[in-house]
Amino acid sequence: MKPRAALVWNPLAGAAGDELQQVVAALERTYTLTLLETSEARDADACAAEALALAPAVVIAAGGDGTVSLVASRLIGGAVPLAVIPRGTSNSFARALAIPLDLAGALENACRGQPYAIDTARAAGRAVLLFTSVGFHADAIGETSREAKNRWGLLAYLVSGLQKLAALAPFSVELETESEVIRCQATNVTVANLAPPRTIVAQGPTAVCGDDGRLDITLIAVEGLTAGLGAALHLYRSSLTQAAASRDDIGYLPVRRVTVRAEPAQRVLIDGEDVGETPVTIECVPRSLRVLVPAAPPAGPGGERKLDGLPELEVEPNSV
Numbered sequence: 001m002k003p004r005a006a007l008v009w010n011p012l013a014g015a016a017g018d019e020l021q022q023v024v025a026a027l028e029r030t031y032t033l034t035l036l037e038t039s040e041a042r043d044a045d046a047c048a049a050e051a052l053a054l055a056p057a058v059v060i061a062a063g064g065d066g067t068v069s070l071v072a073s074r075l076i077g078g079a080v081p082l083a084v085i086p087r088g089t090s091n092s093f094a095r096a097l098a099i100p101l102d103l104a105g106a107l108e109n110a111c112r113g114q115p116y117a118i119d120t121a122r123a124a125g126r127a128v129l130l131f132t133s134v135g136f137h138a139d140a141i142g143e144t145s146r147e148a149k150n151r152w153g154l155l156a157y158l159v160s161g162l163q164k165l166a167a168l169a170p171f172s173v174e175l176e177t178e179s180e181v182i183r184c185q186a187t188n189v190t191v192a193n194l195a196p197p198r199t200i201v202a203q204g205p206t207a208v209c210g211d212d213g214r215l216d217i218t219l220i221a222v223e224g225l226t227a228g229l230g231a232a233l234h235l236y237r238s239s240l241t242q243a244a245a246s247r248d249d250i251g252y253l254p255v256r257r258v259t260v261r262a263e264p265a266q267r268v269l270i271d272g273e274d275v276g277e278t279p280v281t282i283e284c285v286p287r288s289l290r291v292l293v294p295a296a297p298p299a300g301p302g303g304e305r306k307l308d309g310l311p312e313l314e315v316e317p318n319s320v
Contacts, residue, residue: 003058005031006051008071010038010063013087023062023085023107030111031057038063044070056080058292060110064088065130069271072289073127076120081290083110090272092130095196096210097293113292118210120289121193123282124268124275129289130199131192131271132282134260136168136220136228137201138188138269168228170221170311174261177253180318184251185311187228188220189260191282197239200232204252205304206244212302213286217258219251221310248309254302257283 007027009020027033034054036047044063048071051059061071062085075082085106086094093099097116100106121128170185188201194210195202202208204218222231231250238245245252258281260268265277307313 002030002032004034004054004056005058005060006034006036006054006056007060007062008036008038008044008047008051008067010044010067010087012038013063013067019103022103026107027060027110038067045074047071048074052078052080058083058110060085062087065090065093065272068093069127069129069273072120072129072291075290076127076285076288079290081115081292083113083292085110092196092199092272093194095198096130096194096208097291098295098297099291099293109292109294113294114296115290116211116293116296117287118289118291119193119213119215119287120285121191121215121282122285123191123270124280126270126275128193128270128282130194131190131202132260132280133188133190133201133269134173134262134266134278134280135171135186135188137190138267138274168222168224170223171266172263172312173219175217175255176259176261176318176320177255178257178318181314181316182253182307183312183314184219184221184307186219186221187223188218189262190218190220191255191258191260192216192218193284200235200239203235203239204245204250204306205254206242206301209299209302210297211287212254212299213284214254214256214302215258215282215284217253217255218245219307219310221249221251244304244306246306249311251307251310253305253307255284257281 038044044067060083061068086101170187173186175182190202192202192208195208208216222228262278268280
């Protein structure tokens with residue numbers, strides 16, 4: 001008897017045409033499949049709840065990072081693994097775990113991948129799979145329209161980012177961690193659980209490890225277009241060479257829990273979704289989600305820390 005699987009399909013993501021029929025036909029060779037399509041009346045979270053009620057061996061999310069995040073939120077803390085068929089603009093979750101982006105490879109992984117336990121996080125009352133961003137990156141992504149993303153793909157994010165870089169100005173930030181309070185000036189704060197190399201605002205440390213029980217904070221403190229482009233290029237090169245950032249205006253540290261406060265208040269994005277403004281508290285939930293992957297990612301160095309050089313830096317023990 002074939003194992004049972006549930007497919008949560010977002011029809012608004014990816015290509016149209018007969019792709020759904022191809023996916024269903026391929027999955028039905030391995031599984032007894034139930035198809036659950038999202039709609040205005042039934043989002044991916046509701047579909048995932050219906051999927052779990054079927055007691056499946058696996059739940060498969062087909063869509064962008066937003067769809068994946070909603071489905072995964074229902075699986076956190078349970079034994080049912082998540083499989084992903086990437087069909088979005090960025091597909092950052094799939095990229096971070098080396099899940100194939102092509103349809104054939106993704107289907108192969110959904111049928112034969114190995115379960116791998118990753119950390120997740122909690123912030124603003126919701127699950128975090130990838131990262132929470134505060135400041136410049138949150139503004140650039142949050143102000144990119146769905147129409148622009150559908151038409152231009154990743155280029156839409158680049159255009160929005162360049163517009164924001166031209167007016168880049170620092171803000172005061174306070175990070176209250178489990179052991180200390182850090183204050184400085186910054187233009188962006190990223191608290192990452194997982195992040196592919198192309199998410200350059202999260203690439204302060206050598207690697208962002210998704211299974212070490214910690215979150216990796218990257219602080220960027222630049223002002224103006226020239227400095228912003230220089231920092232972006234440095235982080236991009238660092239990610240390609242798997243080296244930690246060395247610029248004075250980039251800092252990083254690992255935490256298990258952090259509250260981010262900013263003056264003035266800053267936009268907050270969680271996995272690309274606008275959730276309001278600071279303050280926001282993010283806490284790691286170790287090894288809480290099982291995901292089907294082609295192979296477990298290699299372990300990173302972990303524990304890297306660099307704050308020297310950040311403007312107006314103050315560090316003191318947390319007395320709470």
